[in-house]
Amino acid sequence: MSLKIVVLAKQVPDTRNVGPDAMTPEGTVNRAALPAVFNPEDLNALEQALRLKEQFPGSTISVLTMGLPKSAEVIREALYRGADQGYVVTDRPLGGADTLATSYTLSQAIKKIGEYDIILGGRQAIDGDTAQVGPQIAEKLGLTQVTYAEEIISLDPEKKKIVVKRHIDGGVETVEAPLPLVVTVNGSAAPCRPRNAKRVMKYKNATAAAERTPEQAEALAPVIAKKPYLDITQWGAADIDADPAQIGKAGSPTNVKSVQNIVFKAKESRTMSGSDEEIDTLIQELLNEKIIG
Amino acid sequence: MNNVFVYCEIEGQTVADVSLELLTKGRKLANTLGVQLECICAGSKLDGVEKQVMPFGVDKVHVFDAEGLFPYTSNPHTALVVNLFKEEKPQICLMGATVIGRDLGPRVSSALFSGLTADCTELEIGDFDMNVKNADGEMEKKHYVNQLYQIRPAFGGNIVATIVNPEHRPQMATVREGVMKKEVLDPNYKGEVIRHDVAKYVPETEYVVKVLDRHIEKAKHNLKGAAIVVAGGYGMGSKEGFDMLFDLAKELHAEVGASRAAVDAGYADHDRQIGQTGVTVRPKVYIACGISGQIQHIAGMQDAGIIISINSDPNAPINTIADYVINGTVEEVVPKLIKYYKKNSK
Numbered sequence: 240m241s242l243k244i245v246v247l248a249k250q251v252p253d254t255r256n257v258g259p260d261a262m263t264p265e266g267t268v269n270r271a272a273l274p275a276v277f278n279p280e281d282l283n284a285l286e287q288a289l290r291l292k293e294q295f296p297g298s299t300i301s302v303l304t305m306g307l308p309k310s311a312e313v314i315r316e317a318l319y320r321g322a323d324q325g326y327v328v329t330d331r332p333l334g335g336a337d338t339l340a341t342s343y344t345l346s347q348a349i350k351k352i353g354e355y356d357i358i359l360g361g362r363q364a365i366d367g368d369t370a371q372v373g374p375q376i377a378e379k380l381g382l383t384q385v386t387y388a389e390e391i392i393s394l395d396p397e398k399k400k401i402v403v404k405r406h407i408d409g410g411v412e413t414v415e416a417p418l419p420l421v422v423t424v425n426g427s428a429a430p431c432r433p434r435n436a437k438r439v440m441k442y443k444n445a446t447a448a449a450e451r452t453p454e455q456a457e458a459l460a461p462v463i464a465k466k467p468y469l470d471i472t473q474w475g476a477a478d479i480d481a482d483p484a485q486i487g488k489a490g491s492p493t494n495v496k497s498v499q500n501i502v503f504k505a506k507e508s509r510t511m512s513g514s515d516e517e518i519d520t521l522i523q524e525l526l527n528e529k530i531i532g
Numbered sequence: 533m534n535n536v537f538v539y540c541e542i543e544g545q546t547v548a549d550v551s552l553e554l555l556t557k558g559r560k561l562a563n564t565l566g567v568q569l570e571c572i573c574a575g576s577k578l579d580g581v582e583k584q585v586m587p588f589g590v591d592k593v594h595v596f597d598a599e600g601l602f603p604y605t606s607n608p609h610t611a612l613v614v615n616l617f618k619e620e621k622p623q624i625c626l627m628g629a630t631v632i633g634r635d636l637g638p639r640v641s642s643a644l645f646s647g648l649t650a651d652c653t654e655l656e657i658g659d660f661d662m663n664v665k666n667a668d669g670e671m672e673k674k675h676y677v678n679q680l681y682q683i684r685p686a687f688g689g690n691i692v693a694t695i696v697n698p699e700h701r702p703q704m705a706t707v708r709e710g711v712m713k714k715e716v717l718d719p720n721y722k723g724e725v726i727r728h729d730v731a732k733y734v735p736e737t738e739y740v741v742k743v744l745d746r747h748i749e750k751a752k753h754n755l756k757g758a759a760i761v762v763a764g765g766y767g768m769g770s771k772e773g774f775d776m777l778f779d780l781a782k783e784l785h786a787e788v789g790a791s792r793a794a795v796d797a798g799y800a801d802h803d804r805q806i807g808q809t810g811v812t813v814r815p816k817v818y819i820a821c822g823i824s825g826q827i828q829h830i831a832g833m834q835d836a837g838i839i840i841s842i843n844s845d846p847n848a849p850i851n852t853i854a855d856y857v858i859n860g861t862v863e864e865v866v867p868k869l870i871k872y873y874k875k876n877s878k
Contacts, residue, residue: 494698
């Protein structure tokens with residue numbers, strides 16, 4: 240029995256390493272100063288998909304992303320690591336989407352991909368930390384979900400059942416759920432395997448149409464004619480039959496009213512060097528004032 | 533109709549602290565709006581559960597008591613919340629930013645097409661103008677009153693965004709445990725209890741996930757409630773470096789916390805993380821050791837009474853909010869703190 244697996248991936252600014260140049264003098268986010276990376280937990284999800292593929296030979300892994308044309312970089316990365324095909328959903332009207340509009344768009348794309356047994360994604364993306372898109376996609380597709388997954392323990396394609404170990408507050412639980420479903424995977428799950436050198440050679444020229452300059456498109460056309468896998472499928476809003484009222488800004492119930500830099504009130508502080516004498520005095524003071532005891 | 537709702541999380545028969553904190557906040561929002569506070573208690577064997585929540589000022593407790601509702605699974609809880617909300621049409625719904633709240637909230641928001649803001653650190657009511665498209669597709673300024681301001685750090689905690697959802701109801705938000713304060717309003721507060729027929733809200737077909745096995749461990753520490761917190765950052769250098777902090781904490785009867793950088797580096801356990809994506813603490817004394825003070829960390833400890841920062845970098849951002857700044861390496865200073873505490877406390 241083989242499985243049809245969809246992996247959701249997002250290209251995100253690397254907010255883990257925010258330097259002093261990450262903000263412009265006007266207080267807006269300087270996206271250019273942050274490298275774009277494969278959302279870390281989506282890589283954990285990809286690894287679970289690759290393990291399923293090993294267990295059920297003949298399975299296919301389709302990686303789906305939505306974003307700017309350059310987000311096809313995450314598709315290439317997934318192809319290097321073992322995914323079979325990728326889909327980039329990119330279109331101007333999709334911009335400005337909140338989690339709900341994003342999940343609607345992705346759910347339409349998943350319907351277009353067609354058959355699926357399991358949809359895997361990271362628990363959350365590091366640029367928003369909301370953890371909302373996975374469950375919202377599940378709801379839109381009428382599927383159940385297992386969030387905060389640590390490991391897929393077993394999957395029975397005939398009985399259409401999956402057993403997953405997941406984190407809950409203060410503990411762990413093991414649940415059995417029916418296929419198809421959405422599973423979101425934690426960062427503490429098994430890390431993703433590295434790129435495979437042969438696959439890098441095979442897919443290094445794989446691109447989505449929106450990424451190519453006219454010259455590149457012309458040069459690549461004969462190559463793609465022979466090797467169609469080098470053409471990463473690209474869809475716009477119309478291709479996935481998206482309702483204009485449910486995508487982009489129009490499909491987003493949440494609005495950013497204002498954004499502020501965080502300014503903390505500086506306190507009067509006493510600075511000391513850490514000499515024995517000073518520490519001794521500090522401890523005596525704190526004890527005398529019953530601050531510590 | 534049009535009231536403030538809190539979804540109460542229940543472990544066994546006990547309502548979670550985060551839900552009681554949200555009831556306190558919800559009561560205040562309801563007062564500002566001049567509406568009632570209602571809550572949902574869904575689980576199994578919930579006789580008398582209202583006694584836990586009413587002292588926080590709940591006017592109406594919606595009880596859903598059925599075998600399959602504990603332990604929590606996504607579909608049945610989504611169904612009962614969604615179907616109840618279709619009848620009650622709340623204007624605000626608050627949930628804990630816990631594993632359950634973050635599993636349930638997005639499903640409910642998707643089913644109702646309403647906006648949900650995750651991990652809010654403040655919730656306020658306010659009025660504003662906003663440009664919206666009118667029926668002819670032209671932009672026009674519209675005035676909105678009594679809206680929920682959902683305030684949350686964004687972009688790795690470097691900015692604070694105020695989110696509003698003026699055109700959709702309910703306005704939904706999740707809040708982490710410890711961010712809001714829990715306060716009993718009146719131990720004898722009298723509200724109404726409604727015991728719903730669960731089958732009317734949750735079709736049998738929704739019970740699709742089976743919990744095979746479940747382990748809840750008693751918390752190994754009480755970081756949230758500690759009077760003194762000794763916290764280490766990336767500057768501690770290693771897991772072994774943290775041993776010194778445990779020694780200091782033992783002397784001071786303190787708990788040990790850590791910054792996200794230290795947790796990511798594997799120096800400390802995840803459950804000790806302090807900050808926007810971890811625990812929020814309000815101790816009497818906070819001793820920051822080798823913590824530079826990224827905004828997302830400061831968000832979780834800025835309300836500490838006295839802040840002592842030990843850092844070899846005199847320009848570490850955390851120093852600006854510290855009461856005492858000790859310029860020195862943790863390796864030198866921490867053993868001295870232990871030594872002179874032992875000497876002076878006798």
